[in-house]
Amino acid sequence: MELLPLLDHTSSESLYSQLYRHIRREIEAGRLAAGSKLPSVRKLASHLGISRTPVEAAYQQLLAEGYAESRPRSGITIRPSEPDLERRSPAPLLLSTGNDGVSARSLSGTGSFPSAPLKQPDIAIDFTYGDVDLNHFPFSLWKRLLGSCFLPEHRDLFRYGDPLGEPGFREAVADYAYRARAVVCPPERIVVGAGTHHSVEQICRLLQNTPYSPEATPFAVEGAISNGIASIVRLHGYRLVPLALEPDGIRIEDLYDSGARLVYTTPSHQFPHGMVMSVGKRRRLLNWAAETGGLIVEDDYDGEFRYAGLPIPSLQGLDTASSVIYMGTFSRALAPAFRLSYTALPPALAEFARAALHPFDRLASPLHQKTLELFMTQGYMQRHIRKMRSVYQRKLAALTSAVKHRLEPHFRLIGGSAGLHVLLEAADGPDEEQLIRLAGEAGVRVYPTSVYRIGDDPEIPSCTVLLGFGGLGESQIEDGIGRLANAWIPGR
Ligand SMILES: Cc1ncc(COP(=O)(O)O)c(C=O)c1O
Structure with a gap:
């Protein structure tokens, strides 16, 4: 050859x-x-x-x-490739239009999303998930860009704003998503949200009165998913059907068997297990959508941070049949507090998004949107991501090395090539509950993974815990793993 x-x-x-x-x-x-x-x-x-x-x-x-x-x-x-996607016209969505797209479903009794417990004083090292490193956040630049919005000509930024997001921001996002994640979507089909969880909400509301409504289809999901996202989807009336997870992503046969026309996936970095969906599987998934008129919801929550090579391009960029709804967020790439996310919609859904979204959807502040637009269009975003990628890569290297020296072979590190979290699986011995308790006694907080399982037998004990590392320094990470080794492997 x-x-x-x-x-x-x-x-x-x-x-x-x-x-x-x-x-x-x-x-x-x-x-x-x-x-x-x-x-x-x-x-x-x-x-x-x-x-x-x-x-x-x-x-x-x-x-x-x-x-x-x-x-x-x-x-x-x-590897053998999947048959090429049939080139065909966009999926026949047969969507209804008009304001009745939004149901008056009550949101009362929702409960709250399980979130990380407040830090307790006896916890010295908290491997909380969702923290980013703020030591490298460009505070003074951000202040300057935000300050530039406080001018009379920017009066409009002090109003509620456009329910779909500010036009200039949507333009900057479309450009960013293309460059950073190979997402192909014009600004008119971008809808801004206040974080992924809000974006999921918006999508669920958009799908009411369509062939993808909860009355028409269950929602197929990966066998383990974010519990917040699972709650929102359930609240909108969907029944979740779990799909088995294989080392290269969901089992596509399960999807065909499920009878669902709607599937949620995290192909660039499965949450929480960390696998990447192979190209072959991506093609098969897109083929499934093309054959069945299915719709794929791609959650690309931390695709910017891949350390062992180039970022994995989005599934949306491979789609030729307009069957992917892509969701991106700035919670990992920048900071969660801005509450900014976006959805790239297929044409048929974008057509009636304005009519279907409610005025109460205007949750993303126009001021933050404008500041981030300036940050992106002036070239700072790319620089920031490049810098943060190497910052997180160093943290992950410290974590991997500490696990290798202190915890192997009793524990296995899972998902250590991307994102801001890893899993630790005990080879034998303590289960998740014991691991968390022993860690807590040693002043370290680690997190359960059983809360993410969908449809698994709850009797099967989990012996895997989740560790976020984005907000910790390298020496804290080493100290934390050292404490875990002493707590989990007595006599070591
Ligand atoms: C699977 C998944 N998607 C998205 C997000 C980001 O959510 P948000 O954009 O609301 O901060 C998270 C983080 O908690 C997540 O775990």
Whole structure:
């Protein structure tokens, strides 16, 4: 097999990225057939006259995205691709229009979302999920940009604003989503929300009186999902159908069997288990939607933070049948307090979004929208993400190394290639409840994962806990893992 990429050593694009994109193109064009073997790293590096590092990195990226697989003794081979998506017109959504799209469903008795307990004084290290590192937040720049909104010509920013989001912000978001996450969506089809949970709410309301309403279909979901999101979807009347999780994402056969026409997924970084949906599976999922008229809700909550290569592009960017509703949030990339998220809608839903969304949907402050618009359009967002990626990468390296030295082989680290959280699974011995109690006694807070399970047998004990690391310093992470080792592995 010949691989002859024209690598441009003067380009600002790294050699590994050029090589990865070249091989990916060859696979997608069918010039590298399924089952064919990639040359060894050493051979290709010497053939191209470059070091092994970019070749290794390109191969890792192809493996992570599911274009190739690594088998013992056979090296790296190209995975079979799924049949190409049928090119077809947008799914026949048969949507009703008009204000009756919003039902007057009562929201009383909702309960509240389970959230991290307040920090207690006897907890020295809290591996809470959802914290970001604020030591690197550009406070003075943000203050300056926010301050520039306090001018008479920006009077409109002090009103309720547009229910779909401020036009300038939606434009900046469409551009950002394309550049950062390969989401293809014009600003007119972007709807701004006050955090993903609000975006899910908006989507549920948009789907009322459509073939995707709770009366028409159950909602298929990954076998473990955010409990907040599960609550919202249930509150809107949907029955959740869990789909088994495999190392490369949901089992697509389960989706066909479920009879659902609506599915929620976190393909770039499954929450909470951390796997990435392979390209083959992404294609099969899109095929399912094309064949059944199904609709996919993609939650891309931390896709900006992938450490072992390039970010995994969104599922939405691969979709040719307008069957993906994409949700992005600024809670991880920036900070949760801004409460800003966005949804990229397929054309048929976007058409009646304005009519279906209620004035009470205007929850995202126009002032924050404007500040973030300025932050993005002046090029600060890209810089910030680049910086935060390396900050979080260092934290994850500290965590991985501490786990390796202090907890293995008694514990296994899961999901350590992306995002701001990992899971720790006990090989045997204590269950989740005991792990949390022992950790608490040692001054460390870790979190349950059983709360995320959907439809699992509650009798099966979980022996996995969740650790967020975004808000902790490297020495705190090391201290925390050291304390956990002493608490969980007595005599060590
Ligand atoms: C699966 C998932 N999606 C999205 C989010 C982000 O939510 P929000 O945008 O409301 O902060 C979270 C974080 O809690 C999450 O776990």
